Amino acid sequence: MQFKHTTVLLHETVVGVRPKSGETYIDCTAGGGGHTALLLELTAPQGRVVAFDRDPYACAHLKTRFENELKNGRLILKHGPFSQLKLALTELGLSGKVAGIIADIGVSSPQIDDAERGFSFMNNGPLDMRMSGEGLSAADVVNGESEFELARIFYELGEEVKSRQIARAIVASREARPFLETKQLADFVKSVARWHTDSKKHAATKVFQALRIHVNQELGELATLVHDALDLLKPQGRLAIISFHSLEDRIIKHEFQKLAGRRREKDLPKELAAIINQQNQNTRAEIIKPFPTLPSEAEVKENYRSRSAKLRILEKHL
Numbered sequence: 001m002q003f004k005h006t007t008v009l010l011h012e013t014v015v016g017v018r019p020k021s022g023e024t025y026i027d028c029t030a031g032g033g034g035h036t037a038l039l040l041e042l043t044a045p046q047g048r049v050v051a052f053d054r055d056p057y058a059c060a061h062l063k064t065r066f067e068n069e070l071k072n073g074r075l076i077l078k079h080g081p082f083s084q085l086k087l088a089l090t091e092l093g094l095s096g097k098v099a100g101i102i103a104d105i106g107v108s109s110p111q112i113d114d115a116e117r118g119f120s121f122m123n124n125g126p127l128d129m130r131m132s133g134e135g136l137s138a139a140d141v142v143n144g145e146s147e148f149e150l151a152r153i154f155y156e157l158g159e160e161v162k163s164r165q166i167a168r169a170i171v172a173s174r175e176a177r178p179f180l181e182t183k184q185l186a187d188f189v190k191s192v193a194r195w196h197t198d199s200k201k202h203a204a205t206k207v208f209q210a211l212r213i214h215v216n217q218e219l220g221e222l223a224t225l226v227h228d229a230l231d232l233l234k235p236q237g238r239l240a241i242i243s244f245h246s247l248e249d250r251i252i253k254h255e256f257q258k259l260a261g262r263r264r265e266k267d268l269p270k271e272l273a274a275i276i277n278q279q280n281q282n283t284r285a286e287i288i289k290p291f292p293t294l295p296s297e298a299e300v301k302e303n304y305r306s307r308s309a310k311l312r313i314l315e316k317h318l
């Protein structure tokens, strides 16, 4: 089976969790297996990786790609959402014993490129967007939710300023003709939001982003991961998360800051340093770099989809 996905911030992420033989690492979003492969390579011969993905197509690909590692026990593959990480690691007896956790939040290239998955407004397909293929589809949401709820979804998850107008128009139109295909919805949003002349982006970009995040419960998944990760890591274990839009990055930044308290600043007056260190004693982790790591110009040139990636890393205290 063909599964074409170019891994983003590959070395920065994997090296960021300090891979060592003999330790266990988690890849929450294995996808095409790029981060998993490098984790396995850099933790050889004794390192172990537990990899998650909720996409059945990704899991089928991973089973083929890592047939040997699955057989020899260096890789454990879990088909399911990474919000089940805590449960899965407790069952494996690994809670509190993990040296590093990686998450590359978002969609894989095959999810976007295969029109049948229903993520893309560029290629027509069923209005689906479910990574797992289970639960409510985007069509169920668009045709079933109230005007108020649709407007909330578009505004909160897509930051769409015309959310109310778009929701009102959808509700007025869907009874006569339900929204079943991606191009149908994209064209409709474009016709309603024709005053969107400010950018090169398609007028439906934010509505599609919002629906995808809602259908896959992406923000809840992320919040659960950040909440559970510190319990699962061993002291000095690291959590590395790549995100692709500001909504996710804001959650990660905010949660990391909460877990870390104030960052330790260098060269502070003694009195202030004492207070800050006192505060830090009550925190559980430390932010590794004050600013996110971004892809290099060369990476963006080679893989345009990497352009909005941001990597943040947190280290659990002793």
Ligand SMILES: C[S@@+](CC[C@H](N)C(=O)[O-])C[C@H]1O[C@@H](n2cnc3c(N)ncnc32)[C@H](O)[C@@H]1O
Pocket (backbone or CB within 6 Å): 005, 006, 007, 008, 028, 029, 030, 031, 032, 033, 034, 035, 036, 052, 053, 054, 055, 058, 080, 081, 082, 083, 104, 105, 106, 107, 108, 109, 131, 221
């Ligand atoms: C950007 S791709 C990861 C690519 C991967 N790092 C690689 O190098 O090939 C994101 C993957 O995460 C999966 N995914 C997204 N959210 C998930 C979640 N909450 N639980 C499990 N898998 C998830 C998607 O199905 C997709 O395959």
